[in-house]
Amino acid sequence: MRHFISVDQLTTEEIYSILQDAEKLRNNDYKLERQLFAANLFFEPSTRTKMSFVVAERKLGIENLDFHSQNSSVLKGESLYDTAKTFEAIGADFLVVRHEEDDWYKELEGKLSIPLINGGAGAKEHPTQTMLDLLTIYQEFKTFKGLKIAIAGDIKHSRVARSNAVCLQKLGAEVYLSAAQGMERDVLEFPYLPIDEAVEVCDVVMLLRIQHERHEHSVNTYDYLEQYGLTKERESRMKDNAIIMHPAPINRGVEIDTELVECERSRIFKQMNNGVYVRMAIIINVLNEWGILSDKATEKYQTAI
Template sequence: MIMTTTNLKQRSLLGLKGMDATELTSILDRAAYWDAHTEKQVSVLQGKFVANMFFENSTRTRFSFEMAEKRLGAEVLNFTAAASSVEKGESIYDTVRTLESMGIDAGIIRLKPAGVLQELAEKVNVPLINAGDGNNEHPTQALLDLYTMRRHFGEVRGLNVTIVGDIMHSRVARSNFWALQAMGANVSFCAPDNMRAGDIPQMRYVSMEEALQSDVVMMLRVQLERHASGMIKSAEDYRLHYGLTEERAARMKEHAIIMHPAPVNRNVEIDDALVESSKSKIFTQMQNGVPIRMAVIERALRN
């Protein structure tokens, strides 16, 4: 059966911008259901074929999606650009259309260029889930972040959350911004002047000292390759001014938590001793990624 455009749009997850608290909560609630589910594997999506189409490397995110798919009983096809005809000049669109024509029921897509995913979604007739597109959005990461906060604090509304790091290039920061706002949290950012996002004027920036007074301090990975372009002087200089050091963490509120989307540059954006400290939720976030992605994949494939 060919899906209607509206039905397809409802099942796809391209981003969290514009999604309201009711819909976000429904995904979080369904993730909680799967989180509490004792069986390792169920046959909810038996006979469904899901393609993980990663045109940008991310082993951790792909494994999380694959675990979610297999736990739901789906058949999984893994596609990586490094071993594909895309390297030989085939377009991303042609690759996705090829897999669609072979009979996949849904596609998980990770891309470097922003904006391409939206165009793809308008041309193919299977639901697509965004696993990260350029510096645009990373919706399942933000959903697992919300889920982690809700599980720890009981609710997201009213929380003061500060995201620290390279906001300009961060899809995680953008998805969290839209979702946290919709859920009633107070969101602020902390970044060097040359790493601030000029495309979202609503973003509020605070000092590192102010960031430490938040309920949630979310550190972003420093892309050390930006050192070559002059965006950061050095890893040591970044840690000195914007790293979450043990000394800074000691000034956080007693109930506050530390988050990070991973992978972590230890002793750059966050001190090694803090990664698995009592305040840290970093590995909990990774754990929560599986039930969140189960909820999102199920939403895409079940009537």
């Protein structure tokens, strides 16, 4: 795992290994002994992913090199490649990149001597979000095989939908999609269910927000909740042990009734907490693969977890 770009690159064994490492890191205070620097290059707005990486890095004792695209040389026309090369040159040991382009990483492939971690790629990939979602589901059910999971919302524009659906199917889950007309994604070959059917048959209902910033025209959300979202009435028909998930940010009263965000079934804030430990595990695995961690540090890590 030289770079962490896509869940497609991971074997089943590697997925479970990262999940196990994340759970162990939650219960162990592990810091790297060598000073390392991380550059979180976020070219799109982010709260959870960016701050989760910052907390993960600080828990590991990694110094963060601050970057804000709106105050950077990007506004002067600097390319992603030159920005990345700049941070490599000044001493970053790895880069976390979020960019609006689906394939931003192709601009950097084979051109950097430090690892890359994908913090979000257009509407195509969000692999670290997938890993934290997997951990949340696994904590609940201890398996993926045979689980019925509905991903409901703006499927067409969601990088979470694509990454999660592919990975969950690989692990043995039955994945269903649910979307308003015009928000389907034909290239994802998964069956679609109306939201009223999905809530009754699925073990996990994962809501997605409408990605207004990716739509060509404004979207009227006046009756979206009643037609396509998770209302309190629909929640009442969910299976007894079924859970609610959402990658956030949440548009309360649009894709989910505000009273359900923190209800007993909800694992939304647990997902956020899991993100810190999953990202710690991913960082360590990538650094270890590159030999950036010393043999002593690697041995200490293996002992700690």
